[in-house]
Amino acid sequence: MSLLEVKNLKVRVEDNEILHGLTLTVNPGEVHAIMGPNGSGKSTLSHVIAGKPGYEVTDGEILFKGEDLLEMSPDERAAKGVFLAFQYPVEIPGVATMTFLRTALNAQRKARGESEYSTPDFLKKVREVAKSLNIPQDMLRRGVNVGFSGGEKKRNEILQMALFEPAVCILDEMDSGLDIDALRVAADGVNALRSPDRAMVVITHYQRLLNYIVPDFVHVMSKGRVVKSGGKDLALELEASGYAQFEDAA
């Protein structure tokens, strides 16, 4: 069974249709890259999969392990293993990152009927993951993303992904704002999470990221549709010729 199936998805925001019948199938173990010009609907797709309010699905469906994802609340989706690394992670003043991680992880575990982590187990796990991502301990004591640099915010997203061990990871422009070294660390973090029963959907504008996280499939989105799909070489092609050729197709 596919992990994630988006079928003929049509989405409106206020009175504008943004996605016009988008189809995407993601199987366990696969890494999909989604590329496409600004405003083509990449973030919209990721938001609808994660259940952000404010979007109206007018047609189509999204199945997660065969279940109707659109029927589930966003927190249910998270507990089932849908993770979205945000293009613009928000700041939560006054809430220590460590507290946030723990509250979120335990909420997910509780929703799945699992026991909560004990404090020592939790701390051990966080420290391990943080170390592998070069995240200093004092960052975890600060408010969630408060005063974090762009790169730190992105690393904090990968940290959460590693901690929650989701089934589907959607990464929305995780490379934006990262310097070369940070990009490599973050990409290594993502690669470490690749596994036969986990899938990744990597949204990016740059082929460079795909040198680190090598995709199985590349999809080109334009004006709310997938206009072309191919292997990793498609990204190289795009790098050379740009999106112009697809604009007409859309």
Place this chain on the structure above:
Amino acid sequence: MPAVQETVERVKRIDVDQYRYGFETLIESDKAPKGLSEDTVRFISAKKNEPAWMLEWRLEAYRRWLTMTEPTWARVNYPRIDYQDLYYYSAPKPKKQIGSLDEIDPEILKTYEKLGIPLREVEVLEGVVRPEGERKIAVDAVFDSVSVATTFQKELKAAGVIFMPISEAIREHPELVKKYLGTVVPTSDNYFATLNSAVFSDGSFVYVPPGVRCPMELSTYFRINERNTGQFERTLIIADKGSYVSYLEGCTAPQRDENQLHAAVVELVTLDDAEIKYSTVQNWYPGNSEGVGGIYNFVTKRGDCRGNNSKISWTQVETGSAITWKYPSCILRGDNSRGEFYSIAISNGHQQVDSGTKMIHLGKNTTSRIIAKGIAAGVSQNTYRGLVTAHRKATGARNFTACDSLLIGDKCGAHTVPYVEAKNSSALFEHEATTSKISEDVLFYCVQRGLSQEEAVGLVVNGFVKDVLQQLPMEFAVEAQKLISISLEGSVG
């Protein structure tokens, strides 16, 4: 559906009737007849076996009250209160004079349990001895209008600290009560304070002698339990030279149909180099989903930094009551004295909150600090009203004020009304204010990570109020944090 729309829908469904602490304890009570007259005042005074001077004091206040009119300047609306339609005194009937905890009505103990009064109090009530070195808390439990248990008396006595119901202090320490009662909040102060002076039923009295650091935090739980009973609590705390005391006040009340009037008076006095830290968590019944019922909380709390280098710090977490009218204040009389006010005021459903503080700088080089966090949800109205003044002689007065309001949904209101008066040109007053709406992007970020909508609101709000929560004693802060989340349940869809 956009979240704002959902919020509106949800708010319509809020059922404040599910108020967690809405239950009654079935115990016989001993009531004064309904209504207010000189006879009522005499009845209360007699019930308390008060000396003649106390009765006189009350009667004078009562006569004064008859000449006064109810204030209307606060941003709160409520139907006219019929003062003749209330009971002014009710007490649980003790089997006999209470000498030990075993004699407390088990019904009362059960009520405390249901309230989820933290283990430490249950321990105290059950007489469990804590290991040496752990911080202790003494509880003076007020059930309705009478203090039913006072604990830790021995240890406090050894330190010379007096902590007892004020009714007892009037009989046992008349010289102290006479010297300080009504000196911070005079009987003529305001309508509700004057009413309180006439009919106050009970409350706490604390005296910390010179140079003594009170060996434990002093704590009182108040409950209003009788239908139609106004609760008029009176508290007087005196920290003598060089002493220190931390006092915790917390309350919850059972569900009611009729509105209940509560007009407490709290007076604090610090002499030279003394400090009082007064913390409150207030969670009275806020009324039902239509805005019916709930406590009217008209409180006068004031501290007098009478001595040089003395300090008074108010910290409050206000989540309950239908109407809150409350301005814990500091009179900075002594040179170099310091006043602090840290406040979290949450309003949901139909609640109306008009709260803030007054910092009155009279002495030289006096400083004050105000951190007020208002959170409004539902169709509630939340007003911060503050006054900072510097007297002509108050050279070097300093104040810093920060008022932040957070709105949840778009049917509620937050208002900031700061008054500043500096009659001394050297005064330096700083004021910052912000108003923001709870961000839907932030909430979505949290739910994407597995938190429910309500947990997300609780988390974000607790972050917003963190600066103030940190001012509370540790155990109290943990409770307050839970209470904040509970009180915002159902505020966002």
